[in-house]
Amino acid sequence: MALSPELLTIVSLASLGLAGFAVYLLVASAPKGGRKLADDRQAVHLLTQHDESIVRLRAAVRQLAGEQRRQAETMLSAVQRIGLVRYDAFEDMGGHLSFSAALLDGDGDGIVITSINGRQDTRCYAKPVQAWTSRHNLSEEEEAAIQQALATSGPAPAVPMDSRGRVRPGA
Numbered sequence: 207m208a209l210s211p212e213l214l215t216i217v218s219l220a221s222l223g224l225a226g227f228a229v230y231l232l233v234a235s236a237p238k239g240g241r242k243l244a245d246d247r248q249a250v251h252l253l254t255q256h257d258e259s260i261v262r263l264r265a266a267v268r269q270l271a272g273e274q275r276r277q278a279e280t281m282l283s284a285v286q287r288i289g290l291v292r293y294d295a296f297e298d299m300g301g302h303l304s305f306s307a308a309l310l311d312g313d314g315d316g317i318v319i320t321s322i323n324g325r326q327d328t329r330c331y332a333k334p335v336q337a338w339t340s341r342h343n344l345s346e347e348e349e350a351a352i353q354q355a356l357a358t359s360g361p362a363p364a365v366p367m368d369s370r371g372r373v374r375p376g377a
Contacts, residue, residue: 208274214267221263225256286312289354291347295322308351314338318348 232249287310295304303323310316318340320331333342338356
């Protein structure tokens, strides 16, 4: 679970406010005739506990903020953009069995995979992509797959599942 630094700051401030309110209630409920030594010790003990809790909370906030930064950096290199172009590579073949698929991160780095299906054989090619282009010659279909990936944003849509965790027919 990743919490934003702003939310963690608000939680820290709220805990400080609650600690102050607890001190106020302690002072307000003290006997009017004067404080006893035991009451003072109890107040010091409570304040010490609150101080220790605040120190632990601050450490947790720092740890969560660091974890959130680490996860955000990791997500930058994940496949975020996908483009798929199906086509007939040969005039005598139907069914759009050939394809080019671009699998790219948010910066346009990744690969484009092409499978060309013929009657006798199937050939597959993979080309690296950096910043939405490749140093290798790209076919029209590979260019189209990269452009399609560029046009998509966010994660891939969820696949509809049935109650047993299987992909629903027609999905």
